[in-house]
Structures are given as structure tokens and as C-alpha cells.
Amino acid sequence: MITIKDVAKEAGVSVATISRVLNNSPGVSDETRERVLSVIKRLNYNPNLLGRNLRRMETKMVLVLLPTISNPFYARIVKGIEDVAQKNGYGVMLCNTDSNIEREKMYLELLKNRLSDGVIFMAPEMNKEELNEIGEKYAVVQCCEYKEGANVSHVSIDNYKASYKAVKHLIGLGHRHIGLISCKNNFLSTKHREEGYKSALEDSGIPFNPGYIRYGDYSFKSGFRAAQGLLNDHKEITAIFAISDIMAIGAIKACYENGLKVPDDIGIVGFDNISFAPMYNPSLTTVSQPKYDIGCTAMELLIKQIENKGGNKENIVLEHELIIRHSTVK
Amino acid sequence: MITIKDVAKEAGVSVATISRVLNNSPGVSDETRERVLSVIKRLNYNPNLLGRNLRRMETKMVLVLLPTISNPFYARIVKGIEDVAQKNGYGVMLCNTDSNIEREKMYLELLKNRLSDGVIFMAPEMNKEELNEIGEKYAVVQCCEYKEGANVSHVSIDNYKASYKAVKHLIGLGHRHIGLISCKNNFLSTKHREEGYKSALEDSGIPFNPGYIRYGDYSFKSGFRAAQGLLNDHKEITAIFAISDIMAIGAIKACYENGLKVPDDIGIVGFDNISFAPMYNPSLTTVSQPKYDIGCTAMELLIKQIENKGGNKENIVLEHELIIRHSTVK
DNA sequence: CATATTAATGTAATCCGTTACGTAAAATAT
DNA sequence: ATATTTTACGTAACGGATTACATTAATATG
Numbered sequence: 228m229i230t231i232k233d234v235a236k237e238a239g240v241s242v243a244t245i246s247r248v249l250n251n252s253p254g255v256s257d258e259t260r261e262r263v264l265s266v267i268k269r270l271n272y273n274p275n276l277l278g279r280n281l282r283r284m285e286t287k288m289v290l291v292l293l294p295t296i297s298n299p300f301y302a303r304i305v306k307g308i309e310d311v312a313q314k315n316g317y318g319v320m321l322c323n324t325d326s327n328i329e330r331e332k333m334y335l336e337l338l339k340n341r342l343s344d345g346v347i348f349m350a351p352e353m354n355k356e357e358l359n360e361i362g363e364k365y366a367v368v369q370c371c372e373y374k375e376g377a378n379v380s381h382v383s384i385d386n387y388k389a390s391y392k393a394v395k396h397l398i399g400l401g402h403r404h405i406g407l408i409s410c411k412n413n414f415l416s417t418k419h420r421e422e423g424y425k426s427a428l429e430d431s432g433i434p435f436n437p438g439y440i441r442y443g444d445y446s447f448k449s450g451f452r453a454a455q456g457l458l459n460d461h462k463e464i465t466a467i468f469a470i471s472d473i474m475a476i477g478a479i480k481a482c483y484e485n486g487l488k489v490p491d492d493i494g495i496v497g498f499d500n501i502s503f504a505p506m507y508n509p510s511l512t513t514v515s516q517p518k519y520d521i522g523c524t525a526m527e528l529l530i531k532q533i534e535n536k537g538g539n540k541e542n543i544v545l546e547h548e549l550i551i552r553h554s555t556v557k
Numbered sequence: 558m559i560t561i562k563d564v565a566k567e568a569g570v571s572v573a574t575i576s577r578v579l580n581n582s583p584g585v586s587d588e589t590r591e592r593v594l595s596v597i598k599r600l601n602y603n604p605n606l607l608g609r610n611l612r613r614m615e616t617k618m619v620l621v622l623l624p625t626i627s628n629p630f631y632a633r634i635v636k637g638i639e640d641v642a643q644k645n646g647y648g649v650m651l652c653n654t655d656s657n658i659e660r661e662k663m664y665l666e667l668l669k670n671r672l673s674d675g676v677i678f679m680a681p682e683m684n685k686e687e688l689n690e691i692g693e694k695y696a697v698v699q700c701c702e703y704k705e706g707a708n709v710s711h712v713s714i715d716n717y718k719a720s721y722k723a724v725k726h727l728i729g730l731g732h733r734h735i736g737l738i739s740c741k742n743n744f745l746s747t748k749h750r751e752e753g754y755k756s757a758l759e760d761s762g763i764p765f766n767p768g769y770i771r772y773g774d775y776s777f778k779s780g781f782r783a784a785q786g787l788l789n790d791h792k793e794i795t796a797i798f799a800i801s802d803i804m805a806i807g808a809i810k811a812c813y814e815n816g817l818k819v820p821d822d823i824g825i826v827g828f829d830n831i832s833f834a835p836m837y838n839p840s841l842t843t844v845s846q847p848k849y850d851i852g853c854t855a856m857e858l859l860i861k862q863i864e865n866k867g868g869n870k871e872n873i874v875l876e877h878e879l880i881i882r883h884s885t886v887k
Numbered sequence: 888c889a890t891a892t893t894a895a896t897g898t899a900a901t902c903c904g905t906t907a908c909g910t911a912a913a914a915t916a917t
Numbered sequence: 918a919t920a921t922t923t924t925a926c927g928t929a930a931c932g933g934a935t936t937a938c939a940t941t942a943a944t945a946t947g
Contacts, residue, residue, distance in 0.1 A: 228614075230933060241897045246935055254895060276670040277614070278933030281607040281902050288672075296635060296651065297832060302627035309653055318667065321626070321651035323639055330643075337648065340606040341903095342618075447836045476836055483838060502627060506777045506806055508813060508838045561904060571927045576905055584925060608903030611932050671933095 229272045238266040249274055285344055288318045289529060290337055293349040294326040298445070298473070299501040300518070301349060304370065307522020308347060315530050317344070328352040338365050345529045348372075350414065366532035370525040371516070375415050380532070382525045382543045386416045389514045389547040390423025393496045394468055396512070396549055398431045400556065402466035402494055404439070406457040408450055408474050411442045420470045420498065439464070443474045450477025458485050465493060466555075472497035472504050472513055479507065479554060494555040509553035517545050559602045568596040579604055615674055618648045619859060622664055623679040624656040628775070628803070629831040630848070631679060634700065637852020638677060645860050647674070658682040668695050675859045678702075680744065696862035700855040701846070705745050710862070712855045712873045716746045719844045719877040720753025723826045724798055726842070726879055728761045730886065732796035732824060734769070736787040738780055738804050741772045750800045750828065769794070773804045780807025788815050795823055796885075802827035802834050802843055809837065809884060824885040839883035847875050 231249075235242045240259060247255050248263040255263075266272075280286050291308055293301050305321060312319045320343065324331040331352045337343045338361070345366030351358055355377045361367055362379035373381035397405050407424050410417050425435050441456050443449030450469055454477065457464055469475035475497030482493045489495055489509055497504060500515035524543055532539050561579075565572045570589060577585045578593040585593075596602075610616050621638055623631050635651065642649045650673065654661040661682045667673045668691070675696030681688055685707045691697055692709035703711035727735050737754050740747050755765050771786050773779030780799055784807065787794055799805035805827030812823050819825055819839055827834060830845035854873055862869050 231935095232933080242934075243898080243936075244896060247896090250935085252936095256895060259895080273666075273669040275611075275933050276672050277607065277611040277616070278902090279935070280672075281605075281611050281904095281933080282935045284607070284902070286607070286672075295632070296626045297629060297632035299627060299629060302625065305626060305653065313663075318650075318664075319652070320648075321653075322649070323635065323651075333643075334648075336603075339603040342606050342610075342616075447832075473836075480836065480838060502777075503833055506803075506810065508810060560902095572904075573906075573927060573929095574925085577926090580905080582906095586925060589925080605903055608932095609905070611903080611934090612905045614932070 228275075229270050231272075231274065231278075234263070234266055234270060234272050237270060238263045280341075284341065286342055287316055288320060288343045289526075289533075290334060290343045290346040291319055291321050291349070292324050292331060292334055292346060292351075293321065294324055296321065296323055299503060300472075300499045302502070303518035304349070304522035304525075307519040307524075308370075308526045309522075311523045311526035311530070315526075317526075317530065324352065326350070326352060335361065345533045347525050347529055366529055368525045368529045368532070370521060372414050372416055378540060380528050380539070380541050380543075382521050382528065382545065383416070384516050384521075384547040385544055386419035387423040387426075389498070389516075389549075390420040390468075390470070391427045392423075392547075392549050393498070393514050394424050394427035395431070396551065396555065397466045397468065397494055397496060398427065398433070400466075400494060403433055404461065404463045404465055405433075406454075406461065406464045406467040407440045408443055408453040408457075408467060408469035408478060409440055410444060410470060417470060424468060443469075443477070445471050445473060447473050447477040447480075450474025451481045452477075454478035454481035455485070458482070458487070466495070467493065468496045468498075470498050472499045472501045472511060475511055475513070475554070476503070476507055479509070479511070490553060490555050490557060496555060500550055504550075505552065507554075512552045512555040513550055515548045515550050517547070520545055558605075559600050561602075561604065561608075564593070564596055564600060564602050567600060568593045610671075614671065616672055617646055618650060618673045619856075619863075620664060620667055620673045620676040621649055621651050621679070622654050622661060622676060622681075623651065624654055626651065626653060629833060630802075630829045632832065633848035634679070634852035634855075637849040637854075638700075638856045639852075641853045641856035641860070645856075647856075647860065654682065656680070656682060665691065675863045677855050677859055696859055698855045698859045698862070700851060702744050702746055708870060710858050710869070710871050710873075712851050712858065712875065713746070714846050714851075714877040715874055716749035717753040717756075719828070719846075719879075720750040720798075720800070721757045722753075722877075722879050723828070723844050724754050724757035725761070726881065727796045727798065727824055727826060727885065728757065728763070730796075730824060733763055734791065734793045734795055735763075736784075736791065736794045736797040737770045738773055738783040738787075738797060738799035738808060739770055740774060740800060747800060754798060773799075773801075773807075775801050775803060777803050777807040777810075780804025781811045782807075784808035784811035785815070788812070788817070796825070797823065798826045798828075800828050802829045802831045802841060805841055805843065805884070806833070806837055809839070809841070820883060820885050820887060826885060830880055834880075835882065837884075842882045842885040843880055845878045845880050847877070850875055 231242045231245050234245050309319050322334045348369045350372035355374045358377045367379050369381035441453035443453045467478050487493050497511045497513040500513045504511040504513050561572045561575050564575050652664040678699045680702035685704045688707045697709050699711035771783035773783045817823050827841050827843040830843045834841040834843050
């Protein structure tokens with residue numbers, strides 16, 4: 228392997244000068260710089276960043292922990308993260324946690340072992356206390372999902388308002404019997420979306436019926452089953468709001484299998500505006516999060532923390548949008 | 558920051574002993590080992606892997622370059638890669654190349670700079686020569702997509718046979734006018750899938766009509782447009798084979814917008830069996846690749862290369878499967 | 888012309904763990 | 918009892934690049 232020493236010898240200068248050339252540091256004559264560069268090219272030298280990283284005690288790498296890359300919701304967010312990272316000289320490592328706390332902790336070792344300068348959580352599995360502990364020593368940002376009361380920055384939308392608006396849209400179309408497909412988990416977004424659903428009903432003088440809530444796990448099948456349950460037990464239901472697009476798509480399929488036409492017989496609203504939402508048959512009315520911006524903002528926060536060495540706890544709320552498609556109106 | 562020296566001092570032993578404990582090396586008495594472990598815990602010491610990696614000249618990290626994480630096709634493959642990696646003590650960094658050769662090369666720097674021990678390409682953008690050059694110096698495996706004649710291992714299915722089978726399925730259902738939605742690119746899989754389509758027709762005595770081929774770019778929209786073109790120009794067409802599920806889904810949508818029912822008026826077959834294929838309306842007949850196994854196999858090949866220091870060029874072909882759903886039969 | 892300043896480069900310590908080698912003590916063999 | 922082996926450590930070199938500080942040469946200033 229070619230090292231900086233080989234280059235130095237070949238160019239007839241010291242390793243310090245090579246290092247200065249590599250880092251565009253001042254104090255090298257144009258002539259020497261040219262010569263060094265040509266030697267680097269000729270020897271096909273690639274600096275070994277393990278050395279640099281050890282010395283500088285940084286890696287210019289950040290970790291992004293996401294529950295799964297199967298969920299298309301994350302794709303645009305990640306794009307935002309990567310674009311900002313690249314612009315600032317950082318690399319991004321995506322890591323699938325499978326929503327598994329062991330795997331999450333395993334990947335966090337990369338942070339503790341200094342193989343990464345910071346971490347963005349898409350949906351932290353660990354509890355508030357553990358998160359706080361990590362947040363005290365390392366650069367951490369939560370993205371979309373976050374733990375209430377954790378002293379760690381986060382970027383998200385206002386899930387309560389977004390859900391409220393989605394349900395109000397259905398009510399505005401004349402629906403009075405609106406089912407909800409939610410999830411049984413500890414996500415704050417879930418809680419806020421349920422609250423938004425209830426408030427929208429109450430504000431319109433529609434009594435909240437606990438039997439109208441079913442629970443899934445964000446999967447297609449779970450959405451399908453939840454909808455089937457709702458349609459069986461409550462024939463009067465004319466609309467369903469699902470807290471994720473994938474479950475909403477499952478619900479549409481269930482409607483079709485029950486002989487109900489969407490949107491004629493049943494209106495469906497999802498959440499997330501995944502890339503499949505406009506492709507589906509019918510296209511899906513849904514709440515759109517500014518995914519790209521969320522990603523960019525999260526990465527910007529993270530870089531600020533890394534470079535200012537801590538401090539800078541910030542919480543940022545970005546705007547959502549209701550996108551009306553053919554699953555609610557013809 | 559706590560270093561190995563601090564632990565050594567606190568435990569009253571030398572750094573070598575600490576290192577031995579950390580690596581489960583022999584030559585440490587049980588008593589000392591216990592004491593060291595308790596000091597490590599008490600001081601909350603995390604070894605700085607930058608030091609270890611520099612010394613050992615390895616990182617136990619591998620790179621996975623994929624065109625985009627938006628394509629759900631990759632999710633299962635990545636899962637296979639990750640599972641095998643974890644079992645062998647490797648971490649996985651996923652990197653979006655955006656099918657951009659610059660980005661691809663940027664991420665390859667991580668390999669050249671020793672921040673990664675090997676790389677798995679899902680769809681290399683660089684040409685055969687460049688790939689060969691990388692393959693000579695570093696551990697490299699191509700996964701699913703590969704360059705013909707490149708002296709670099711690959712794992713994939715037989716795209717020719719798979720495509721042949723898909724088209725034969727349509728012919729078996731009585732279809733005689735079968736459109737193809739392909740892509741204009743240099744992927745070998747594309748070439749093979751087109752060849753399979755042609756051979757299936759010819760073997761059944763159906764003349765190949767070049768007008769029956771349209772080109773997309775793997776996107777939903779492109780599939781939609783391609784199908785619309787086919788349906789407009791060739792009213793006799795009763796089936797379409799698309800070389801990707803997402804384009805097939807676009808094609809189904811186009812059929813519906815043209816008032817054609819799937820599968821009654823038109824049969825559609827896709828390729829990949831993405832997670833959305835069974836969710837779609839109607840569910841999509843498609844070719845399934847053993848994605849998880851492909852991922853596992855690719856990672857196994859890569860580890861073999863890393864640990865045997867080169868050598869071991871192997872090409873592995875895994876079995877595909879045609880999954881018949883409601884886009885071709887009621 | 889002597890001195891101060893600046894530019895260009897070199898020397899060597901440093902970052903943190905790993906590991907080859909050395910050593911002393913204890914265990915075992917003869 | 919002596920010789921040999923084994924065990925349990927410690928010492929220090931090492932990996933590659935960075936950087937504070939030192940040095941030399943060239944230029945500017947009075």
C-alpha cells in the first residue's frame with residue numbers, strides 16, 4: 228500500500244508538506260504543490276483516512292437509523308439528509324434497525340466508538356432516559372418521530388393539526404361515520420393523530436365512538452384487516468382515515484373485496500404521501516409531510532451540533548399539506 | 558474522553574492487558590479479567606475503534622451502493638446482506654448513488670480510503686474497465702445487475718429464462734399480441750429480459766413486432782405513458798409484459814384510464830415482486846427473485862473475498878419464480 | 888549592511904489500540 | 918532438587934496522517 232511516506236520520498240519533500248497539499252493548507256509553494264500532486268497521481272495514492280480520522284478524532288460520517296428502508300416514506304427524507312450532508316463534506320450511513328432495540332443499540336456503538344460523528348433517529352426505540360444519555364455526549368437529532376420531553380433536538384410536523392385537517396376534509400364531504408385505523412405503539416405521532424381525529428369530530432358536533440378505532444401495525448395486511456373489521460361491525464361507516472398510506476391502501480383493497488366502491492361508497496384518507504399514493508387505484512388522498520425539507524433540516528441541525536460541540540437543542544416544526552385525490556372525491 | 562490508558566491505570570495493569578480483555582485474547586487470569594471488566598463498566602469506557610482500525614487496517618464495514626432506496630425491490634436484498642453481515646461482525650453502510658456516476662465514485666472513495674473493507678454494487682454505473690480496476694485491488698461483488706465480462710463476482714438470477722417464462726405464461730392464457738415495456742439502458746438484465754420476450758414469442762410461432770416494444774425508465778409515469786402509447790397504436794394488444802413492477806403498475810393504471818379492465822381485457826405481468834405487487838388492485842402477476850437469498854449470497858461472497866484477501870471470483874445464479882396473481886387471471 | 892519579517896519546509900510528538908517480544912513467577916516434568 | 922514449560926503479565930514499536938514548533942532561506946526595512 229502506498230502511504231504518505233512513499234509520496235514524500237518520491238517527491239523529495241517531508242510528509243508534512245504532503246499533508247499540507249492534501250488538505251489545501253497554506254505554506255506550500257506553487258511549484259512544490261504541483262510536483263506533489265503529480266507524484267500523488269502517478270503513484271495512484273489514496274490517503275488512508277483511518278490515520279487522519281484518528282488524529283482529528285472525527286470521521287465526517289453520520290448515522291441515520293431508520294426502522295426499515297422498505298417504507299417508501301423515508302426515501303425523500305433520506306435524500307434531503309444526503310444532499311445537505313454532501314454539501315458539507317459528510318457521508319451518510321443508513322442503518323436498518325428493524326424497529327429492534329438491540330439492533331438500534333448495536334448501531335449506536337458506531338457513535339460511541341467514534342466511527343460516526345452524529346446520529347439522526349427516524350423513530351427511536353429506546354426510552355427517553357437512554358436517549359437523553361446519548362444526547363448529552365453525542366450529536367443527536369430526532370426526525371419525524373420523537374420522544375416527548377427528551378432533551379434532544381427534533382424536526383417534525385404538527386401531527387395533531389394534520390390529522391385534524393384530514394378528518395375535517397372528510398366531514399366537509401358530508402361524512403358523519405368515520406373510522407380510524409391507528410396503531411398501538413408509543414409514538415407521539417400516533418397519539419397526536421388520534422387526538423386530531425377526536426377533536427375534528429367533536430368540533431363538528433359528531434360524537435366520538437370508540438368502536439370506530441381499529442389498530443394495525445403500519446402494514447398493508449393490518450390495514451386490510453382493520454378495515455374489514457370496521458366494515459363488518461359498523462355498516463354505517465362511509466369513510467376511513469388511516470394514519471399511514473400503506474394501511475390506507477390495505478383499507479381500499481378491503482373495501483373492494485366487500486363490494487364497496489372508493490370513493491363512491493367509502494372515502495379513504497391516508498397519511499405520509501408515499502410515492503405510491505398517486506399511483507394507486509384510486510389515487511390516495513393523504514397528508515403530505517415536507518419530507519425533503521425535514522431531511523435537510525435534520526441534517527443541518529446535526530451539523531450545527533457536531534461543529535459547535537453540543538449545545539444547540541432546537542425543535543423545529545414544518546408545515547404539512549392535505550393532498551386531495553380520488554380516494555375521497557371523484 | 559476515557560482511553561485505554563485511563564482504564565489501565567485505574568485497574569492497575571498495562572494497556573496490553575486491557576487490550577487482551579477487550580479482544581478476548583488468551584493470557585489474562587480470570588481474576589484480572591473480572592477486575593478490568595468492572596473498571597471498564599465503571600468508567601463507562603468505549604474503545605475508540607479509530608485506533609484499532611488503523612492498527613489492523615480494517616474497519617469491519619462494507620459499502621452497499623444502490624441506485625435509490627425508493628425502489629422497494631432493494632429492501633429484501635438489503636435485509637439479506639445485513640443479516641449475514643451482522644452474523645459475521647460486519648456493519649453495513651447503505652449509499653444512494655442516484656444512478657449518478659459521480660456519486661458512485663464519491664462513495665468508492667470510502668473504499669480507497671480504507672473506511673470500508675469491501676463493496677456490493679446493486680447496479681454499477683461505471684464501465685467494465687473501471688470496475689475491473691476496483692475489483693483488482695478491493696473486495697467487490699455485483700448483486701442482481703452486473704457488467705458482462707467484468708472480472709468481478711456477481712450474484713443474480715437468469716433474467717433470460719425468467720422473462721421467457723413470464724411471456725410463455727401470457728401465451729398460455731391465449732394472448733397473441735403482447736406488448737413489452739422495457740428500458741433504454743445498458744443493463745444486462747434489460748437485454749436478457751428483451752431476449753427472453755422475443756424467444757418466447759418465436760418459440761410459439763408468434764412473429765416479433767418491433768412496434769410492440771416501448772421504453773420507460775422504471776418509473777410509474779414512464780410505465781403509464783408506455784402503456785398508453787401501446788394501447789393507442791395497437792388496439793389488438795391484449796397483454797403487456799413490463800420489466801419492472803412499478804412500470805407494470807403504471808401500465809395497469811393506463812389500462813383503467815382507457816376503459817380497459819385488467820385482467821378481463823388486458824393481462825399484465827411485471828418483474829421483481831416488490832412488496833406492493835400483492836397490494837395492488839388487481840394484485841400483480843410478476844417474476845419473483847429470491848431477494849433475501851441474493852442478498853445473503855452476495856454478502857457471503859464478499860466476506861470470503863475480504864478474508865481471503867482477493868482471489869475467489871465466483872458467479873452465482875439463483876432460481877426465480879413466476880407468481881401468478883389477478884392481473885393475468887381472475 | 889544589519890536586523891526584522893515572511894515564506895517554505897522539516898522534525899517529531901501525537902491520536903488510540905494492537906501485538907511482537909521479553910520477563911518473571913508459577914507450574915510441571917524429570 | 919533441578920530443568921523445562923506454561924502462565925500472566927509488561928514494554929515499546931507500530932499503523933498513517935496531522936500539526937505545533939523549529940529551522941532555513943529569502944525578502945523587506947531602517
